[in-house]
Amino acid sequence: MQRILFDLAALISRVAIGVIFVTHGWQKMQIGVPVTAAAFNQMGIPLPWLSAGFAILVETVGGVLLIIGLLVRLAALGLVVDMLGAIIFVHGAHGVLIQNGGWELAGALAVACLLLVAVGGGRLGIDGILHNSYRRRAERRAAEQDLAGHAPATSIRPEAPSEADTAPRPEAPSEADTAPRPVPPTARGGDMRNVDDVVADEPSRGRSPSA
Known part of the structure; x- marks a missing residue:
């Protein structure tokens, strides 16, 4: 709740101070730099054209x-320098009251801008939006790095091959190896010469010996 109140107060202060400065700057711009420099010269401000x-x-x-909340600290610092110059060279010798030409308005604006330099312009502005976006990205990166640091290793290293894997495997038999081979004559009942002998002996056994 306090943060929200601060942001609202910073927004209102920024806009009010910014409108005052834009009004004075636009007034000087309308009359032109030469006229403004001549007026500064009459007031005793050094380097009137540059000033x-x-x-x-x-x-x-x-x-x-x-007003838009961009580079608030840098802009407020430049305005503090501007008001200090006005107090030192113009309004300081005339007292406090503005109707006497005193530093009342310049001092109030300088202090308000000094406060913005110290505390910033709050979250309700471009600076606040950019800061929150950068902070979210930084937190997301930190969370991802923390998660990656605690995550288990997912890479699987290949194991060394065992002896069973490296042993030569028998090749599949070819068609020549599986084709039926002719049986040798001896495996079918002996040599063919024995068969011839048996056939040759049979007629002699059937006939009676000749006289």
Whole structure:
């Protein structure tokens, strides 16, 4: 809740201060740098041309940056320098009250911008959006790295082949090996010459011996 209140207060302060500075810077821009430099010269501000250009640039651009919440600290720092120059060279010798030409308004604006330099412009602006986006990405990367550091190793190394795997395997028999081989004559009942002998002996046994 406190953070939300701070963001709202920072937003309102930024916009109000930015509108004031844009109004003064736009006024100087409309009358032109030469007229503004001549007025600065009459006030005793050193380097009137450079001071006039710096005042127009920082008040206009810095005011816009405060309104949109971009580079708030840098813009506020430039506006602090601008107001310090106005207090030192113009309003400081005239007291506090603004109706007497005093530093009342310049001092209030300088202090408000100094506070923005110290605390920033809050989350309701471009700076806050960019910061939150960067922080989320950093947290996501940190979570991914932490998860990767605790994750188990998933790579499986191949095991060394065993002796059974490296032993030569018998080749499949070819058609020549599986074809039926002719049986040798001896395996079918002996030599063919024995058969011839038996056939040759049979007629002699059937006939009676001749006289």
